[in-house]
Amino acid sequence: MTIKAIQEDLIDEFSMFEDWEERYQYMIDLGKTLPLIDEQYKTQENIIKGCQSKVWVHAEMDSDKVVFTADSDAIITKGIIAILIRVFSNQHPQDIIDADTDFIDAIGLKEHLSPTRANGLVSMIKQLKMYAIAYQTQLQ
Numbered sequence: 001m002t003i004k005a006i007q008e009d010l011i012d013e014f015s016m017f018e019d020w021e022e023r024y025q026y027m028i029d030l031g032k033t034l035p036l037i038d039e040q041y042k043t044q045e046n047i048i049k050g051c052q053s054k055v056w057v058h059a060e061m062d063s064d065k066v067v068f069t070a071d072s073d074a075i076i077t078k079g080i081i082a083i084l085i086r087v088f089s090n091q092h093p094q095d096i097i098d099a100d101t102d103f104i105d106a107i108g109l110k111e112h113l114s115p116t117r118a119n120g121l122v123s124m125i126k127q128l129k130m131y132a133i134a135y136q137t138q139l140q
Contacts, residue, residue, distance in 0.1 A: 003095055006087050007103035014107035023108070027079030034082040035089070037069040050123030052116040053077040057124070059131035065090050066135055068128065080109070080121055088128050093139065096132035101125055 001009075017023045037046070041058035048055045053074035059066050068089040072078040087103070088096050104110050110118055 003087055003091055003099045007106075010083060010087070011103055011106045020108070020112050023112070024076065024079075027083065027109075028075050029079075030082040030086070031072070031075055031078030031080075034071070034078060034085065035069045037071045041069070042071065048120070048123050048127045050126075051077065051120035053120070055081055055120070055124060057081065057127060057131075059128075059135070061135055061138075062090075064092060064139070066093055066096060066132055068131070076117065077120065080113075080117070081124055083109075084124055084128060088132075093132040093136035097129060097136060 014023055014026070017026060037056050037058045042056045046056045046058055048057060051072075053072055053076075055070065055072045055077055057068060057070045059068050061067070066089065068085045070078075070081045070085055072081055088099070091099075104121070110121065113121060
């Protein structure tokens with residue numbers, strides 16, 4: 001599936017919920033399905049800077065696609081990173097680099113986060129794209 005198609009699926013899924021309490025619960029449920037990072041990667045180097053909670057992300061190449069795993073010590077943050085990994089994992093590095101993140105506004109996520117969580121969201125996106133840039137550079 002393309003990044004755009006996954007984003008559209010998420011927009012559709014979130015639009016089924018009437019209020020933000022239901023959307024938060026769905027985000028928490030998504031966090032429970034997150035492909036967890038191996039304990040050996042829960043290191044300082046893999047913590048995303050700029051997040052209030054601890055969020056660890058590991059990336060590796062599988063064939064020509066970037067595969068992300070992650071974990072967080074907070075349930076909302078775990079849901080946020082689960083959404084981002086669903087969108088960006090198993091994609092080509094250049095597609096991750098080129099992808100827009102307008103779907104975040106479309107599902108209303110950013111406007112319903114506290115300022116510190118919104119900053120954390122931006123940091124997560126930035127880090128995922130930095131991994132993609134690093135892998136794309138290796139491919140060239």
